[in-house]
Amino acid sequence: MRPWQQDPWRWEDDAIVRACHSEGEDRWQVRTSETVLYPEGGGQPSDRGTLGGVQVLDVQQDDEGVVVTVDGPLEPGRTVAVRVDGARRFDHMQQHTGQHLLTAILHGRFGVDTTSFHLGPEHCAIELATDRFDDALRAAVSDAVHQVIREARPVSWRDLPTGGGAAADLAAEGVRSRHLPSDLEGPLRLVTIDGIDTNTCCGTHVSSTAQLQVVQLLGTRSIGARGIRLDFLVGGRALAWMAEAWRRTEALNGVLSTGPEGHVEAVARLVAATKQAERTVRHQRRQLAEATAAQLASSADRVLVHADPGADLGTLQTLASGVASARAGAVLLAMGDGVFLVAGPDELVAAVGPAVAAALDGRGGGARGRHQGRMGAGADPEAARRILEDALGA
Ligand SMILES: [Zn+2]
Numbered sequence: 001m002r003p004w005q006q007d008p009w010r011w012e013d014d015a016i017v018r019a020c021h022s023e024g025e026d027r028w029q030v031r032t033s034e035t036v037l038y039p040e041g042g043g044q045p046s047d048r049g050t051l052g053g054v055q056v057l058d059v060q061q062d063d064e065g066v067v068v069t070v071d072g073p074l075e076p077g078r079t080v081a082v083r084v085d086g087a088r089r090f091d092h093m094q095q096h097t098g099q100h101l102l103t104a105i106l107h108g109r110f111g112v113d114t115t116s117f118h119l120g121p122e123h124c125a126i127e128l129a130t131d132r133f134d135d136a137l138r139a140a141v142s143d144a145v146h147q148v149i150r151e152a153r154p155v156s157w158r159d160l161p162t163g164g165g166a167a168a169d170l171a172a173e174g175v176r177s178r179h180l181p182s183d184l185e186g187p188l189r190l191v192t193i194d195g196i197d198t199n200t201c202c203g204t205h206v207s208s209t210a211q212l213q214v215v216q217l218l219g220t221r222s223i224g225a226r227g228i229r230l231d232f233l234v235g236g237r238a239l240a241w242m243a244e245a246w247r248r249t250e251a252l253n254g255v256l257s258t259g260p261e262g263h264v265e266a267v268a269r270l271v272a273a274t275k276q277a278e279r280t281v282r283h284q285r286r287q288l289a290e291a292t293a294a295q296l297a298s299s300a301d302r303v304l305v306h307a308d309p310g311a312d313l314g315t316l317q318t319l320a321s322g323v324a325s326a327r328a329g330a331v332l333l334a335m336g337d338g339v340f341l342v343a344g345p346d347e348l349v350a351a352v353g354p355a356v357a358a359a360l361d362g363r364g365g366g367a368r369g370r371h372q373g374r375m376g377a378g379a380d381p382e383a384a385r386r387i388l389e390d391a392l393g394a
Helices: 084-111 135-150 166-175 235-254 258-295 313-326 344-359 381-393
Strands: 012-022 028-034 049-051 056-060 064-069 079-084 116-120 126-130 155-160 190-192 199-200 217-220 227-232 303-307 331-335 341-345 364-367 370-374
Touching: 028 155, 049 235, 049 370, 084 126, 084 135, 084 190, 084 199, 084 227, 084 235, 135 217, 217 235, 227 235, 227 344, 235 258, 258 303, 258 313, 313 331, 313 341, 313 370, 331 344, 341 344, 344 364, 344 370, 344 381
Parallel strands: 303 331
Antiparallel strands: 012 028, 012 079, 028 064, 049 056, 049 079, 056 064, 116 126, 126 227, 155 190, 190 199, 217 227, 331 341, 341 370, 364 370
């Protein structure tokens, strides 16, 4: 059994530096005698901490043993102190053991199999071979998991020698079938939650289900034919999530002027009111555009120019329709919030549209008597007007 497997709570150690070579800027790869640093594997991220006083950036395992990447050089032959980042290690122990328990409860009590496990820097997730995870199942799973947490059941681990009879040994031990980690070598390692589950695993685990503290089940989403993915948090992560949820609730109490029980209703009311307001604004914009069109059409100018920095393209189009119906054959140059529109006789607009767009430092396109697009910071509305007047005079 490797040191981190024998005692996952041992976070301080000494090691002899065997080799050290530079891996580019501020990165060195170090090989040492056996240490307590956990190398990435079995779905569990690698440890952080310090080795001989320099920061551990990564820990991996290859054919020759463990490779530790650090941010400073270490002298081969020297004995150095190893310090595991205990908060990170304990977090991984909680998430990993929590997953064992969740998977065992889902399988044993609810007949739902786990097909994969992901331990991310923020969330954990398991993939479940089911298309159903409703509120009743969620509550029942949570109850069953917390019952086992309250029972403070011991979690233990031991090696099972491999060989020709490994499969039979596993069956005799009552180990649930599960994919063995691809990097597993040497004897099989069994992790047991007393009375609940025995499983093969090479990760680090807490010693009692009580040390899981709490398991927070989060959202699910479909992963197609494979089933669903369930996000969850264990222990410290769940407590931090709850503290954050409380902070957001407090903030919403202030913003919405109601307690948590009124949040959904208050937000639904706001959404409905916003939609109503948007409808009203659209209606009034249309009315205003029609009135502006009538006013523009009454002018004797050959080119009608209108600039409204607040107008969107839809408003400019309404304006163009209004002008066209009031004074057929007029040429309109309308500019809004970063957008422009030229409207008039088909041939004229098709001929000068691109030049007008260029004068407005923009690009656009169009058809059937309209040319529209975005205009840039270097727009020259007077130049655009002259282009249209010249075209009309020709
Ligand atoms: Zn495990």
